[in-house]
Structures are given as structure tokens and as C-alpha cells.
Amino acid sequence: MSDSGAGPETPPGIDDLLCFAVYSTGHAFNRVYKPLLDPLGLTYPQYLVMVSLWAKDGQRVGELGEALFLESSTLTPLLKRLEAAGYLTRSRDPSDERQVRVRLTAAGTALSDKARHVPRCILEATGLSVQSLIRLQGEIASMRDNLLKAAG
Amino acid sequence: MSDSGAGPETPPGIDDLLCFAVYSTGHAFNRVYKPLLDPLGLTYPQYLVMVSLWAKDGQRVGELGEALFLESSTLTPLLKRLEAAGYLTRSRDPSDERQVRVRLTAAGTALSDKARHVPRCILEATGLSVQSLIRLQGEIASMRDNLLKAAG
DNA sequence: CACGATTAAATCGTACACGATCATTTAGGG
DNA sequence: CCCTAAATGATCGTGTACGATTTAATCGTG
Numbered sequence: 001m002s003d004s005g006a007g008p009e010t011p012p013g014i015d016d017l018l019c020f021a022v023y024s025t026g027h028a029f030n031r032v033y034k035p036l037l038d039p040l041g042l043t044y045p046q047y048l049v050m051v052s053l054w055a056k057d058g059q060r061v062g063e064l065g066e067a068l069f070l071e072s073s074t075l076t077p078l079l080k081r082l083e084a085a086g087y088l089t090r091s092r093d094p095s096d097e098r099q100v101r102v103r104l105t106a107a108g109t110a111l112s113d114k115a116r117h118v119p120r121c122i123l124e125a126t127g128l129s130v131q132s133l134i135r136l137q138g139e140i141a142s143m144r145d146n147l148l149k150a151a152g
Numbered sequence: 153m154s155d156s157g158a159g160p161e162t163p164p165g166i167d168d169l170l171c172f173a174v175y176s177t178g179h180a181f182n183r184v185y186k187p188l189l190d191p192l193g194l195t196y197p198q199y200l201v202m203v204s205l206w207a208k209d210g211q212r213v214g215e216l217g218e219a220l221f222l223e224s225s226t227l228t229p230l231l232k233r234l235e236a237a238g239y240l241t242r243s244r245d246p247s248d249e250r251q252v253r254v255r256l257t258a259a260g261t262a263l264s265d266k267a268r269h270v271p272r273c274i275l276e277a278t279g280l281s282v283q284s285l286i287r288l289q290g291e292i293a294s295m296r297d298n299l300l301k302a303a304g
Numbered sequence: 305c306a307c308g309a310t311t312a313a314a315t316c317g318t319a320c321a322c323g324a325t326c327a328t329t330t331a332g333g334g
Numbered sequence: 335c336c337c338t339a340a341a342t343g344a345t346c347g348t349g350t351a352c353g354a355t356t357t358a359a360t361c362g363t364g
Contacts, residue, residue: 011203011206011207011264011267011268011271012203012271013207014200014203014204014207014219014220015293016289017200017271017289018274018278018280018285018288018289018292019181019185019196019274020200021288021289021292021293021296022174022177022178022181022292023178023181023196023200024220024221024293024296025174025292025293025295025296025299026171026174026175026178027221027321027322028221028296028299028300028303029171029174029175029299030321030322031299031300031303031322032299032302032303033171034322034323043348043349043350044171044175044350045350045351046349046350048166048169048172048175051163051164051165051166052166054163055163055165055166060312060313061312061313061314062311062312062313068166068172068176069176069179069180070350070351070352071351071352071353072312072313072314073313073314073316073351073352073353073354074350074352075313076313076314076315077314077349077350078349078350081349092313096311096312096359096360097312097358097359097360098311098312098313098358098359098360099311099312099313099359100312100313100314112163115163116163119163119164119169122170122171124302125299125302125303126170126295126298126299127295127298127302128295128298133170136170136173136291136292136295137168137169137170137173139288140170140173140174140177140288140292141167141173141176141177143177143278143279143280143288144173144176144177144180146277146278146279146280147177147180147181147183147184147277147278148180148183150184150276151180151183151277179351179352182351182352183352186352186353195318195319195320196320197319197320197321198319212342213342213343213344214341214342214343222320222321222322223321223322223323224342224343224344225321225322225323225324225343225344225345225346226320226321226322227343228343228344228345229319229320229344229345230319230320233319244343248329248330248341248342249328249329249330249342250328250329250330250341250342250343251329251341251343252342252343252344
């Protein structure tokens with residue numbers, strides 16, 4: 001048994017750490033996603049970019065980074081791979097050459113259909129009801145916002 | 153506004169995905185941990201290994217992998233870096249040369265004291281009460297176990 | 305118009321993370 | 335005993351991730 005009830009400075013075990021629950025659950029999600037995304041030729045972070053573009057095409061790199069909490073140093077190579085796969089194009093905005101616009105190709109748009117079943121598969125794998133999922137999603141996102149505020 | 157209430161096959165936006173809440177919260181935890189762990193010379197995954205060893209010294213590589221849900225291909229280089237930092241030793245078990253025992257050095261054991269304040273700092277950053285934290289930790293870990301079961 | 309300050313993305317170096325494969329060691333059966 | 339099968343880490347290749355720096359373009363102010 002762990003020392004959950006012990007003094008305030010007793011070192012917690014791994015399984016008592018909320019951060020570890022989050023960390024390991026992220027890996028677990030990845031494992032469930034992999035067989036679903038492999039046929040689409042996408043990794044999980046690439047899938048997130050595609051979901052973001054399906055909702056709003058033509059975003060800037062920085063805009064995607066804000067939505068996904070990722071840096072350009074992460075996104076640039078990832079986007080280049082998606083470009084090489086034929087799912088999107090990257091082009092400088094003529095009105096401001098500093099910005100790079102990311103646009104879906106026909107193949108990239110069509111991929112949305114092939115991925116239609118994915119969310120339902122994931123829901124089932126979580127073993128949660130839709131209501132529990134929505135509640136948990138909200139609580140976790142709220143904690144994330146607290147953490148980001150604390151990180152400054 | 154998102155389409156939470158729409159048909160069962162409506163593509164969800166990024167912020168509706170539970171997996172994304174988990175994924176981005178993992179990154180947010182990392183950002184809070186970094187300034188706390190940098191002075192200790194640890195990365196976040198390295199910290200998890202140390203926490204695991206502080207609770208139980210002399211574990212095998214595979215044992216650590218089971219506890220942390222990590223493969224030897226991830227742990228081996230990570231452990232080598234911790235060994236180079238002087239926090240632990242890696243040595244083959246004489247009674248079974250296949251196994252590698254990971255043991256804390258004096259410096260590695262002493263590091264526990266220097267990390268004593270970390271959990272409290274993290275708790276504060278989450279903005280949660282201890283009770284909420286424990287409940288949320290349990291719900292997330294339970295979902296993780298469901299996901300791993302589904303992944304086979 | 306000049307020119308420093310600001311902004312956007314790309315680049316570089318380090319560190320995970322996993323699947324596939326490999327090398328070594330052990331265990332079991334004939 | 336030998337010889338194969340299983341177990342255990344290590345290695346390799348690909349793909350995130352981030353901080354720090356660099357490059358290029360734009361903006362603000364004089």
C-alpha cells in the first residue's frame with residue numbers, strides 16, 4: 001500500500017503522481033491510435049494537425065502551434081512530412097512573406113472521410129460514457145490551463 | 153462554438169478530443185517541472201525513474217519498464233545518462249547475466265532530499281485540492297488501464 | 305527613407321519514445 | 335550433453351518535442 005495518508009513531505013510513489021497518470025495515459029492513447037492511424041499514413045501528432053486543418057484550412061504555422069501548444073521547431077519538420085505525403089502544401093503568404101500558410105490538398109481533405117470512424121473507436125477504448133468523457137475532458141483541460149498559467 | 157451536440161459522426165474539433173486534453177496536459181506538466189528539475193540535473197522521465205528507484209532500489213531494467221510503461225529502447229539510453237550523471241549504476245546480475253540491476257549511488261539517494269519540495273510545487277500549480285487530485289488521478293489511471301486493455 | 309526593434313519560421317543540438325531486430329544468456333527436452 | 339526456444343537488454347531507424355539561435359521580412363520611429 002502507498003503512503004497517501006502520510007506526512008505532507010513523504011515522497012509519493014509513482015502511482016500516486018497525477019502527472020504520471022497523465023503521462024502514461026498519453027502513451028496508452030498512442031497505442032490505441034497507432035493501428036487506427038497507420039492505414040492512413042499518419043502519426044498521432046500528424047493526426048492532430050489534420051484534425052485542426054479539417055476544422056480550419058489555411059492556418060499559419062504559428063496558428064497551428066497555438067492550437068496544439070507546439071513550437072515551430074516541432075511543427076516545421078512534421079508539416080514537411082505531411083507535405084511529402086501529399087496531404088498539404090506550405091507556402092509563404094504573399095502579403096507577408098514571414099508567414100507560411102498550410103493548406104490541405106485534395107488528398108488531405110479526402111482523408112477526413114477515411115478517418116471518420118476513429119473517434120468512435122477511441123471512445124469505446126476509453127470505456128467511458130459520452131457524459132463521463134466530456135466531464136473528464138473538461139477537468140483535464142482546466143487543469144492544463146492552470147498549469148500553463150503557473151508556468152508563466 | 154463546437155459541434156458537441158451534433159451527429160455521432162461529425163468530426164470533432166481539437167478541443168473536444170479527450171486524448172488532446174491528455175496530450176497537451178502532459179506538455180503543460182513538463183513545462184512546470186522543468187524549472188524544478190533543471191537544478192537537479194534531471195529531465196522529467198529521468199525524474200520518474202528516480203522516484204521509482206527511491207521507492208525500490210535495485211530494480212531490473214524490465215521491472216522499471218513495467219512500472220513506467222516504457223521499453224528498453226527508451227530506458228537504456230536514459231539510464232546511461234543517469235549513470236553518466238553519477239546518480240546510479242548499471243550492472244549485470246551475476247546469478248543471471250541477462251538481467252541488468254539498476255542501483256542508486258550515494259548521490260542518487262541524496263537527490264531525494266533535494267527533490268522533497270517538488271510534489272508540493274506541482275500540486276499548487278494544478279490548482280486542485282488534494283481530494284480532487286486523488287480522484288482525478290484515479291479516474292485517469294483507470295481510463296489508461298482500459299486503453300491498454302483495448303490495445304491488447 | 306533609414307535603421308533598430310519586432311515578428312515568423314527554420315535550424316541545430318539534446319532527449320525521449322517506439323517497433324523491429326540483434327546478441328547473449330538461460331532453461332528444457334531428447 | 336547438445337540444441338533449440340525463450341528471456342532480457344541493447345541497438346538502429348524514424349518521428350516527435352523543446353530551448354536557443356539564426357535568418358528573413360516587416361514595422362515604428364525619427
